[in-house]
Amino acid sequence: MVSQEESDKVRYISLVRKAGGEPILGIPYRSMSVDPDLVASFVLAIIIFENRDLKTFTKEGYVVVIEEGEHVVGLLIVDKVEDDEPYRKNLKKIIADFEEKYNDLLNNWKGDIRPFREYALDILSIYPYSDIDLELVPRLLKSSKAAPDQKAKIPWSVGRTDEKIQEILGFINGKRSILEIMESSKYDQNEIEGIFSMLYRYKWISLSKKLESDSKLVKVSDPPRFLIGVYGNQLEHIVELCDGTRSLSDICDELPYGMEVVKTLIKNLIDTGVLRISGTK
CATH class of the missing domain: 1.10.10 (Arc Repressor Mutant, subunit A)
Structure with a gap:
């Protein structure tokens, strides 16, 4: 598993067919000040058509890590780093695994890149889009x-x-x-x-986070009319109590309802986007 710091620097990953220069798979992670496809095209022109050995290319603060397999060229664009070896190691692994899994399709090329899209999960298993907290x-x-x-x-x-x-x-x-x-x-x-x-x-x-008695709740939006119609005007008061400082237990203390009733209502408000638990995405 890669570190979150390493993963956060990834901007774009691309696998391109060497024989014809066709992009097989491209995963954008974060916005860039330059078009990653143009950067990839420039690098590939040097590698494929000029037959030059290029392992690293720097462009406007980004580092393009380059590795070649038998059938594909892999490009991994990251924020500028002093040591690109961790990225290179993973890119080599991605290329080797990809070529092994799709050897028959690559050897009998038909021009259809759709079967390769599923491989994005293999790449995202190394470099996920974002940090995922397993407790959420x-x-x-x-x-x-x-x-x-x-x-x-x-x-x-x-x-x-x-x-x-x-x-x-x-x-x-x-x-x-x-x-x-x-x-x-x-x-x-x-x-x-x-x-x-x-x-x-x-x-x-x-x-x-899991909704617990000590969970602090934050208002995201006003409750829609249909919810007020279901729960009554008291709903607006409950939502206003969710100011990020009160816990579920605190809110329950200010209402004439039991914990389970309030908890069920709060869950419904979270599910409909009216509330969220403090510290969550």
Whole structure:
């Protein structure tokens, strides 16, 4: 497993076919001041068409780490670092594994790059989109008036990767932590972090701490009218109590309801995007 500091410096990873220069797989991580595809094209022109041995290229504060396999060239663009060896080691591993898994397709090239998209999960298992805290509880995001649907299509959700994502989605119930889901699944920590970083990146889930009596709650938005219609005007008062300083227990003390009733209501408000637990994403 790579360190979070190392992972945070990754900007872009690309695998390109050597024989024709076609991009096979490209994963953007973070925005860049230059177009990564243009940088990749420039580097590939030197390697493939000028037949020059180029291992590192620096452009506007970014370092492009370059490695070649039998069929593909791998490019890993990172923020400027003094030592690129950890990135180079992982890039070599990615290329070797990719070429082994897709040897038949690469040897019998048909021009269709869609079968390779599933391999993004293998890369994200090494360099996830973001740091994933295994103690957090994932909740499926649902469209509501308080939280409009912003879920985006996951471009890597094809083939075996889609099967894994669908299996993990089946474990998410708003109660289990990521760690508990991992222990119930057949996947290791790296793969679990890769999957959840995808789900979070493309806004399929929210991540929060478990709701406990000492959890401090923060208002995100005003409750929509339909919720006020269900719970009454008292709902607005409850939401205003969630100012980031009061715990669930404190809020319960100020209301004429029992802990379980308030806890159920708070969970509904979290699920609809009205509240969040302090310190969560």
